[in-house]
Each structure stands twice: as structure tokens, then as C-alpha cells.
Amino acid sequence: KYCPGLGLVHKAFLKNDTFLCACHGQETNHVPVWCMRQAGRYLPEFREFRAGKDFFETCRSPAACCELTLQPLRRFPFDAAIIFSDILVIPQAMGMDVQMVAGKGPTFPEPLKEPEDLLLLQPKVDVNKELGYVFKAITLTRHKLDGKVPLIGFTGAPWTLMAYMIEGGGSTTHSKAKRWLYRHPEASHKLLKMLTDVIVEYLLGQVAAGAQALQVFESHAGCLGPVEFQEFSLPYLRDIARKVKDQLKESGQDVPMIVFAKDGHYGLEDLSQSHYEVVGLDWTIDPRSARERTGGKVSLQGNMDPCALYAPKERISEIVKKMLEGFGTRGYIANLGHGLYPDMDPENVGAFVEAVHTHSRHLNLK
Numbered sequence: 001k002y003c004p005g006l007g008l009v010h011k012a013f014l015k016n017d018t019f020l021c022a023c024h025g026q027e028t029n030h031v032p033v034w035c036m037r038q039a040g041r042y043l044p045e046f047r048e049f050r051a052g053k054d055f056f057e058t059c060r061s062p063a064a065c066c067e068l069t070l071q072p073l074r075r076f077p078f079d080a081a082i083i084f085s086d087i088l089v090i091p092q093a094m095g096m097d098v099q100m101v102a103g104k105g106p107t108f109p110e111p112l113k114e115p116e117d118l119l120l121l122q123p124k125v126d127v128n129k130e131l132g133y134v135f136k137a138i139t140l141t142r143h144k145l146d147g148k149v150p151l152i153g154f155t156g157a158p159w160t161l162m163a164y165m166i167e168g169g170g171s172t173t174h175s176k177a178k179r180w181l182y183r184h185p186e187a188s189h190k191l192l193k194m195l196t197d198v199i200v201e202y203l204l205g206q207v208a209a210g211a212q213a214l215q216v217f218e219s220h221a222g223c224l225g226p227v228e229f230q231e232f233s234l235p236y237l238r239d240i241a242r243k244v245k246d247q248l249k250e251s252g253q254d255v256p257m258i259v260f261a262k263d264g265h266y267g268l269e270d271l272s273q274s275h276y277e278v279v280g281l282d283w284t285i286d287p288r289s290a291r292e293r294t295g296g297k298v299s300l301q302g303n304m305d306p307c308a309l310y311a312p313k314e315r316i317s318e319i320v321k322k323m324l325e326g327f328g329t330r331g332y333i334a335n336l337g338h339g340l341y342p343d344m345d346p347e348n349v350g351a352f353v354e355a356v357h358t359h360s361r362h363l364n365l366k
């Protein structure tokens with residue numbers, strides 16, 4: 001298979017393909033595992049490397065992104081790597097200023113306020129020009145990984161990015177962004193469509209650069225109800241998967257896609273029929289009912305409560321065993337229900353990974 005960023009790529013180069021096999025519902029010796037935010041502040045080496053550097057400057061340095069992506073893999077036998085970057089590089093590429101403020105998180109000094117503000121956004125984004133630094137980071141990381149595990153690329157989903165662009169940062173109610181949905185539905189669809197177009201090009205660029213799987217983060221699904229989800233999130237999630245897959249098919253490529261709509265349990269049936277191979281789950285869904293509701297149509301990923309990592313190691317092991325029994329070992333990728341928090345103990349992350357590998361091997365022998 002020829003990959004523009006990498007030259008000839010054979011599946012045989014991949015020493016551990018359990019993650020990709022599980023995405024496709026194929027049998028594996030053990031259940032693959034990775035963690036959202038596995039490159040993060042819970043690692044002392046991450047804090048040391050990031051110290052004194054601007055967050056988005058770090059995102060713009062392919063060498064820094066590569067190093068931060070590899071750090072967790074030096075400690076733990078994760079079955080996949082996820083490129084270090086952020087979902088907010090897309091609003092930046094569309095012309096918005098986004099800063100990472102210590103102790104506060106991402107901040108937009110000039111968020112979108114009214115529909116007229118859409119005219120301030122770049123109507124057509126050249127992803128190679130604006131986001132080429134992400135593609136370079138992916139290619140460099142693929143080379144450095146040397147086939148150890150596959151590399152996941154990612155993007156924020158349209159609604160989640162729209163919410164940040166209007167709220168100007170994190171929010172508990174998302175009332176400013178939801179105001180647009182109820183008061184300016186047409187302008188909302190216009191913005192969601194603009195975002196979808198950039199996201200499709202961005203994901204295709206990531207695959208061309210060497211990404212072997214793609215995750216779409218709809219982190220703010222939970223503040224929509226089922227009706228608004230149907231109108232303002234799901235159609236765009238579907239469009240993204242369909243368009244990316246159609247394009248990849250033309251060049252004979254098959255890259256599994258994961259959709260993670262946090263707190264969007266009301267949309268589980270629909271998400272399992274949205275052209276994604278994998279549906280990511282947060283911890284509010286019971287594994288057995290998730291299997292029933294998705295009817296074996298997709299692989300599932302998740303969903304241990306990240307806070308369970310505060311438990312003693314023996315308890316983590318028991319929780320993991322129950323989770324594996326609930327999901328079953330086929331078509332399943334173990335993960336947390338959301339990202340790791342900065343105060344988590346790396347040792348317990350190691351215990352989580354080991355418990356997944358050990359218990360799943362045992363269950364497979366039964």
C-alpha cells in the first residue's frame with residue numbers, strides 16, 4: 001500500500017495490530033487498550049517537557065508533538081498511540097485567535113457573537129497550509145513509532161467546535177452556543193457545514209500523512225438533548241464519516257473511524273449506524289446494554305470511569321474484569337470513559353493497562 005507521507009507501507013510492518021483488528025471486529029489474543037489524554041499532565045516527563053512553553057507553540061512543533069506522543073508508550077504497553085495536538089487547531093485554521101490560559105484552559109479573546117461574525121471566518125481553508133504542521137507531526141511520529149503500534153489521528157466534531165467558538169472557552173451550560181441553535185438555526189447549520197468541510201479535508205490530510213485510525217470527538221454531545229442532537233450533531237458526524245470513507249475508497253485505503261459522543265447515550269443506536277467502525281462510550285453506559293443497543297453492528301471502545309484510577313490497584317483490576325465480561329473480548333477496545341486527569345498516579349494507569357491485557361487473555365482461553 002502506498003502512503004504519500006511515508007512511501008510504501010505494509011501491514012506486516014505493524015508489530016502490534018490488535019487495535020486495528022479490534023476496530024474491524026476481528027479476533028485478537030488480548031483486548032487492545034489506550035487512554036484518552038494518555039499524553040498529558042499526569043506524567044512528570046510531560047510536565048517537564050511542557051514547562052515554560054506555550055501550548056499551541058508546542059502543537060506547532062512536529063518534534064515536540066512526536067516526543068509527547070511517544071512518552072506514554074515508553075512507560076506502558078498501550079496498543080495504540082494518539083497524536084499530540086488539540087481539537088482547537090481547527091478554529092485557529094479558520095482565522096480565530098485561541099490561547100491556552102494556565103489554570104483556565106482554552107480561551108478565545110474574540111468569540112463569535114452573532115451570525116454576522118461568520119463573515120470573519122476563512123470561507124475556504126487550505127489545510128496543507130494552515131494545518132501542515134499537524135501532518136508533519138504525524139509523519140514524523142509514524143517513522144519514530146517504527147511499527148510498534150498504530151497511530152490514531154483525531155478531530156473535534158462540528159458541534160463541539162462550534163460550542164467553543166461561540167462560548168469562547170469551556171462552559172458548563174453552553175447557553176451561548178445553544179442560543180444560536182434556537183435563535184439562529186440557519187446560521188448554526190451554515191457554521192456546522194463550514195466546519196464539516198474543513199474537518200473532512202483535515203482528516204484526509206492526516207491519513208495521507210500516516211494516521212492509521214481516526215477519532216472524532218463530540219465532547220459536548222451531552223448538553224444537547226435527543227432532538228437537537230438529531231438536527232445539529234448526528235447529520236454532520238455521518239457526513240464526515242461518509243465523505244472521508246468515499247475519498248479513501250477511491251485510493252484503496254481502509255482506515256477505521258471512531259466516534260466518541262460524550263454523554264450522548266440517547267444517540268447510541270443512531271451512532272452505531274453512522275458509518276463508523278467503532279463507537280466510543282463514556283462511563284454512564286452499562287457495557288451489556290451498550291452491546292444490546294448497538295446489536296453487534298460496531299466495535300465498542302471505553303468506558304471505565306477515569307476516577308476509578310483513584311482506587312487501589314486490586315480494585316482497578318476487579319473493575320476491569322467486570323468491564324471485560326460486560327463487553328466481551330471481541331470487537332472491543334478498552335479505554336477510559338473520558339481523559340486522564342492531571343492528578344492521577346501513573347502507576348495506576350499501568351495497573352489498568354496490565355489488568356486489561358491479563359484478564360482478556362484469561363477470558364479468551366475459557
Ligand SMILES: Cc1c2[nH]c(c1CCC(=O)O)Cc1[nH]c(c(CCC(=O)O)c1C)Cc1[nH]c(c(CCC(=O)O)c1C)Cc1[nH]c(c(CCC(=O)O)c1C)C2
Pocket residue numbers: 035036037038039040041050055082083084085086087088100105106154169170171217219262339
Ligand atoms: C494535554 C492537553 C491537550 N489539550 C490540553 C491539554 C492540557 C494542557 C497542557 O498540557 O498544558 C488543553 C485542553 N484542550 C481542551 C481542554 C478542555 C477545556 C474545557 O472545555 O474545559 C483543555 C484543558 C479542549 C479539548 N481538546 C481535546 C478535546 C476532546 C477530548 C475531550 O473531550 O477531552 C477537548 C474538549 C482533544 C485533545 N487534547 C489533547 C489531546 C492529545 C492526545 C491525547 O489524548 O493524549 C487530545 C486528543 C492535548
